[in-house]
């Protein structure tokens with residue numbers, strides 16, 4: 001039997017609760033589709049940091065390189081200053097494992113309350129491919145004369161031809177494989193960021209020539225925020241840089257009904273990828289059995305798809321759609337009409 005070796009990082013806040021349900025569903029799908037899961041748990045997160053001062057120890061990073069995938073709950077702790085865990089664990093993992101794609105499906109599931117008037121599931125079904133290792137996240141810049149009236153802060157966007165090109169190539173390939181509208185939209189700001197997005201656009205147009213079957217489209221980032229709201233049905237796959245991707249994928253999460261359903265993958269196609277619900281640690285709901293585990297469950301489905309178990313991945317997604325369509329009242333924590341573990345049990349039953 002094929003067995004996948006997976007590192008599980010439940011993390012902070014409600015992370016462990018949602019991962020617990022996700023693991024139930026993964027185990028049910030594994031049984032049904034005849035593969036094994038060899039899960040190893042890691043206690044990275046705020047509690048470990050508060051106890052030991054460690055974020056991502058070098059030895060743990062080395063071990064993580066030996067897995068086929070990582071399943072992550074959430075990172076973020078109310079007693080730790082913002083930035084320490086996010087940069088020290090989440091971004092560190094993305095960078096050190098060179099997970100250069102952040103893949104974020106934006107899909108309105110049946111029964112989900114959409115804040116956009118008149119939009120139905122068939123109108124909201126696109127994917128954002130966010131560059132995940134460069135841009136303004138690279139950490140280039142610094143202070144001069146910090147703390148004085150003359151202080152200067154710079155933060156530069158790093159865009160390498162290699163980094164941009166591998167992201168664009170992934171996006172073209174993904175669009176082709178998805179084979180839905182066969183349309184790839186580059187989201188940039190070529191009218192103002194005339195260096196960074198000049199490189200992006202030139203590379204985009206060049207690579208587009210290799211994909212005559214794909215419509216290569218362009219939109220400025222500010223305009224795209226309007227169109228995600230007004231005409232989400234225009235989009236199939238959107239590719240963009242790190243910061244723009246960060247921003248537009250939160251907007252995407254809202255139009256698909258909220259953080260309770262939004263899943264994402266941090267992908268290194270040649271290395272170790274990591275799958276996570278994007279909603280964060282939601283500390284105020286911790287331990288109450290009220291948080292929605294569907295985002296974590298869907299992230300598990302994405303992980304199986306990435307591992308080559310496409311049918312199992314689709315079965316998990318169908319289970320989530322059946323739950324939104326027929327079983328839960330709302331995606332919001334405390335308003336589902338079911339508990340976290342009840343939703344997980346039901347998803348496991350439907351996927352198993």
Ligand code: IPM
Nearest residue numbers: 086087090091245246249278
């Ligand atoms: C995300 C998150 C992270 C990001 C934070 C927590 C560092 O917002 O995955 O989108 O900005 O990338």
Ligand code: MN
Nearest residue numbers: 246247249250
């Ligand atoms: Mn974000």
